[in-house]
Amino acid sequence: MLCLQDMNDPANSTFVLCGYVMDAPSWGLLRGWEDGAVAVQDGKILAAGPRHEIATMVQDWPERAWRRAPQGERWLVLPGLIDVHAHVPQYPVVGRVETALLPWLKRHIFPTEQAFIAERPVIREELDAFFQEVAAQGTTTAMLYGAVWQDSTDLAFAAAERSGLRVLLGKVMMDVDSYGHGSHWPPARTWEVSLTESRELITTWHGRDRGRLEYVVSPRFAVTCSRELMAGAAALAADSGCAVQTHLSENLAEIDYVRTLFPEAFSYTDVYRRAGLLGPRSVFGHAVHLTPDELDLMAASGSTVAHCPTSNFFLNSGLCPLDQLRQAGIRVGLGSDVAGGPELNLWQVMRSAIETQKARRFHDSSLPELTPAQALHLATAGGADVTGQGGITGSLTPGLEADLALFDLNAVLPMQGRFTTPEAAPETIAVLMVYRGGPQALRGAWVRGRRVDAGRKP
Numbered sequence: 001m002l003c004l005q006d007m008n009d010p011a012n013s014t015f016v017l018c019g020y021v022m023d024a025p026s027w028g029l030l031r032g033w034e035d036g037a038v039a040v041q042d043g044k045i046l047a048a049g050p051r052h053e054i055a056t057m058v059q060d061w062p063e064r065a066w067r068r069a070p071q072g073e074r075w076l077v078l079p080g081l082i083d084v085h086a087h088v089p090q091y092p093v094v095g096r097v098e099t100a101l102l103p104w105l106k107r108h109i110f111p112t113e114q115a116f117i118a119e120r121p122v123i124r125e126e127l128d129a130f131f132q133e134v135a136a137q138g139t140t141t142a143m144l145y146g147a148v149w150q151d152s153t154d155l156a157f158a159a160a161e162r163s164g165l166r167v168l169l170g171k172v173m174m175d176v177d178s179y180g181h182g183s184h185w186p187p188a189r190t191w192e193v194s195l196t197e198s199r200e201l202i203t204t205w206h207g208r209d210r211g212r213l214e215y216v217v218s219p220r221f222a223v224t225c226s227r228e229l230m231a232g233a234a235a236l237a238a239d240s241g242c243a244v245q246t247h248l249s250e251n252l253a254e255i256d257y258v259r260t261l262f263p264e265a266f267s268y269t270d271v272y273r274r275a276g277l278l279g280p281r282s283v284f285g286h287a288v289h290l291t292p293d294e295l296d297l298m299a300a301s302g303s304t305v306a307h308c309p310t311s312n313f314f315l316n317s318g319l320c321p322l323d324q325l326r327q328a329g330i331r332v333g334l335g336s337d338v339a340g341g342p343e344l345n346l347w348q349v350m351r352s353a354i355e356t357q358k359a360r361r362f363h364d365s366s367l368p369e370l371t372p373a374q375a376l377h378l379a380t381a382g383g384a385d386v387t388g389q390g391g392i393t394g395s396l397t398p399g400l401e402a403d404l405a406l407f408d409l410n411a412v413l414p415m416q417g418r419f420t421t422p423e424a425a426p427e428t429i430a431v432l433m434v435y436r437g438g439p440q441a442l443r444g445a446w447v448r449g450r451r452v453d454a455g456r457k458p
């Protein structure tokens with residue numbers, strides 16, 4: 001017999017959520033149960049499926065373990081969404097328009113990140129608010145960049161720990177032509193300072209709370225990193241077992257510039273190969289303009305891509321050829337890339353990924369579409385695969401940790417669903433969410449069965 005605590009206790013991690021239950025555990029597979037339920041036991045998914053089957057399975061659980069939609073709401077239970085690329089200090093400056101990546105970085109982003117220091121008067125409140133907004137999207141896992149500073153990254157980790165979210169985070173590393181070339185550091189040794197600080201942050205934070213927090217070794221991109229820094233970052237990741245994240249082939253001017261900086265390399269991807277940064281735990285943001293040789297390098301090394309379509313539109317970077325990445329066998333997740341992307345809402349990122357692929361098809365109708373079901377897969381199980389957490393989160397498969405997002409379908413229907421009923425097929429529910437979903441419809445988010453969205457009560 002289970003010993004259940006008071007179900008109103010937000011720390012309690014054993015319960016049943018009822019509603020339309022849906023997940024996309026593999027590419028092309030969308031599962032949905034209209035009258036469904038998800039049983040969570042001690043923070044793990046015990047079962048998901050038709051409500052009557054779940055009821056039989058947990059018949060000795062008390063009635064108060066069951067959570068059902070109140071009058072006027074129609075619940076949709078999903079695995080928590082996974083954002084594989086965003087920048088914490090940039091969130092306050094979303095929507096600063098510029099013609100392209102490099103001028104945008106110089107004019108808006110570097111000054112903002114440079115000021116993101118621990119002495120900033122409201123930095124703790126800002127960080128808590130950031131993670132609350134992440135959770136308010138139904139995002140339960142986020143892979144993030146901090147600023148270059150160790151102290152504010154330390155505070156960001158502390159805020160991530162408080163938030164209850166699953167967070168992979170690293171301080172940005174850079175030592176060339178950037179704010180990372182700090183005047184209080186001997187310029188020639190900046191890369192060593194960056195490695196030392198990253199190592200200290202790994203010691204403090206990597207693996208915290210049974211792996212809920214992970215450090216990510218985060219060289220910004222080849223434009224702002226010396227060869228020494230990139231090679232050191234690769235060695236640090238190998239030593240520590242940490243993932244790597246960086247940016248790759250986002251913008252044509254950037255690619256030209258990298259070519260001048262690294263004349264010995266065959267391509268932008270080859271710059272990272274030479275540094276030892278390719279590998280199955282490396283996540284490359286954007287990858288919009290890869291050549292066939294670069295696709296081969298990425299695939300052969302098991303490297304993964306954070307597809308950031310809202311950002312690619314916002315900064316005029318281009319149409320990422322998702323079909324080519326997938327055809328090459330490269331694993332892909334979705335990233336909001338705040339503040340290159342204007343918002344944290346992953347439904348908008350899914351929509352943008354679909355529309356990117358539609359735009360590619362206007363030029364070549366033989367290319368495949370990206371369906372809403374496939375987009376949902378990228379934003380859940382695909383993201384978990386990219387962050388190295390495929391056996392932990394990303395779907396409603398029994399045994400995974402109970403990272404869940406609960407939405408009210410009535411809140412995305414016209415006129416609050418008073419005059420409409422969604423069609424029952426999971427594909428149509430996925431379309432509805434992709435085109436109209438967002439934080440206004442969120443009714444709960446859980447990591448390991450614990451609430452992470454402050455102040456909301458289903």
Ligand SMILES: [Zn+2]
Nearest residue numbers: 247285337340
């Ligand atoms: Zn980015």
